Amino acid sequence: MYGPLLRTVLIAIGAFILIIATFHAFSKVPTGSSDSLLSHLPSISITPSKWEYDSVRDAEDYSLTQDQCQSAFPNAYYEIDRAVAYWRQNGTIEPSQIDINWRGDGAIRAMIHDRQLYILQSKGATQFHGWRERSLAVLHQINRAILSSRDPVPNIEFSFVVNDRVDPPKNTNHTHWGFSRKLSAPNYDRLWLIPDFNYWTFAGVAGSFADYQRKVRDHDRPMVEKRPELVWRGAVDVNPGLRGRLLKATKGKSWSDVMSFNWGNKTDVRVKKLPMPSHCRYQFTAHTEVTVVHELEWIANYYHLLVAEGPDQNILGVKRDWSDLEEKLDYYLEHTEEAQRIADNGVATFRDRYLTPAAEACYWRRLFDGWAEVSFTPEAYETVTNEDGVEESKWRGMSFEEFV
Template identity: 35%
Template sequence: MIGPRSQSPTFRYLGAGAVLSLISLTFLLFGRPSYLGSEWNSGPYLLKDSSSGSPVRSEKCAGAEPGAGPTNGGATENSTWEFNVHRDGNNHGLSESQCLSAFPKLFVELERTAEFWAANDGIAYKDVDDVARGGGVDGNGNGLVGAAIKDGELYILDYGPQPYTFTRGKATLHSLHRALSAYPDRHTLPDIEFVLTTDDFSTPTSTGNRQSPIWSYTKRPDAPDTGIWLMPDFGYWAWPEVAQVGEYKDVRRRISTIDEGLPFSAKKKQLLWRGSVAANPEIRNGLLEAARGKTWGSLKEVKWDDDQQANLMPIEDHCTYAFLAHTEGRSYSGRGKYLLNCRSVLISHKPHWLEAHHAALIPSGLDANYVQVERDWSDLERKVEFLLDNPAAAERIAENAARTFRDRYLTPAAESCYWRYLVNMYGGVSGFVPVLEGKGKGRGVKFESWVLGV
């Protein structure tokens, strides 16, 4: 279980006195005994007003219903604006209309998840509380983070022990905080309470037939994961545990330096892979076997318990190869976003695990931006040989990949747009708002203080 929680004020649209009168007249109060004490005027949340037939939202966020993009009352509306990676790629504060214009495929899974929850009576406080009390890497809350957003500010409620993911939680929260603080109209975002997991995938506990609204780096496309909310992974901030990866913007800079000085025609015409087989022996051993003895293969295992790590290669050096193999690990593999930043051809098996950017992947046709093979790699040799025999087609796929991902869907700007869309979609189907203030200490610590340990 995660430990006791904490948070901040109530409805953004109401003053404190109005909130108290509404509590006594129109709102049902719920709460677990552990949250109800003499220091509290109410429980840890308030039900939203359901008289309108839909969750209460700020009038500036009213457009953020399932299937529709969030709207930004303060956005600079300019019908001639087009996303330019050199000008806008690192802009974490794009307006909501700019986000929708620049990244139309980025939010597909969020809309699908919102539609699921809208059709299942929305997210209740009990759904979130059940996740907080019964999940985690080991079933004891390890790897879980409980948090809330109030008036566009991030509050930390619970931070379960992170014995295996000790940098992931902080990296993820830093990224979310950056997306919020860079946004001029953050006060228009809905007030929400949520739980995220820093594990490779979510292992939530569910009650009855209810699914889990946990935030996760990855999910499977169907039940039991339909209700899970995809979030950007920790690597968009930094990945210090893996040698020579580091901070995301710096990785992009190093990759860009390689690709600017190396035309596709000059890249090594081999399929490159470096990784740990142990993370997914069936898939990764299958790849090694499919390429064994092939002159077009450069595939080597990295053993993390080997102090020398002889086969380890800096991530940017992957971009010197024309063809890059990508495999899933325990679930998704965080390496994929780095490889898609290269102007190379990504070759990957059919996925079982989704990431936020996957809706932009195109496996065939003139707009193909990667090559998909069977999960047993049975067609790998045929497709690699086709690419070798058709260099123009291979280069077109590589250019499509760079234009789609490096220059658009995997930019820092896209990541922050995604975070805010997640907040809007989640808030649109959440049937309650968290209460953070009460007599005494209240619930939650603002991120700026929490991250300093004060």
């Protein structure tokens, strides 16, 4: 549910078009039970430097230093700071709290030690093709962030889950890294958000993330040169209530190129009707998964950057039931200069800055540091009994290189 969300947002932003979010305007994440703890975080002081971020030069540089990351992407780390604040209030994370045996599948426990990534346990993360693709993509992201770091990387042990939606155990204090969290559920406050697997690759759809960004930049052009239509492709059964209403609201409209399909049906020609990056041809792209009812319900690691009103507006907000969609589309189809301003803000905020490969690597390294602040230091060796009944020390886990 949320993997497709990120894919839609990346396509929309990268294609130099607007995102249609749901409900009215939210310029920041509503504060929940743990978000209020952010007021206790220390301010970050950056040593003055002549270096300034340049998207043309730096957007694909994985090796920015900590100071450069802070200078280039100062607003990227909200979710990390929130999680650190939560765990400062709730105690140090212990080994038992990152156990993944409660999971049926799609989970990995891993360790970083002396800048080397090790896999300690894989829980159904490689048998199913979808989980295998996602798990390897996340591990590759982590490994790339380690190898490209010019700053020290802490020794940490952690676990992550690759399902779009994961309900953590309610009666325990387990924590893990994942793609999304639910704002209205307190048991989600203890989770840590990571970049989606698409930041490595979405095989067969968009290719590698950096390569796809280059493609959409090459196809960039003013909105007045694009088709004055709203485009959307997706599987309705993922969220039938929300997506079904989108189909109903757009049916028969002159400005609509909205179509559903079945991902599993390889003969469904509609799956192939809109190959990447054809979204670039349209002025508007519908985005169905920012679930909002008076406040955001689900959040990914960058949602706090979505702005639906004001001079920094970078999305077009409509009601959750799409009842004002036609009104909004009619207005912006007539006022293309305003639509272009919103699109320009989206490009500057997301495609050229906060959703770049450089920002992704910076986020991972800040996550390593934040996790290390409130978590245990892992033991590299474990004591085992050999076949002769003698206890001996053994290195824990399998190296990333061997695992992949």
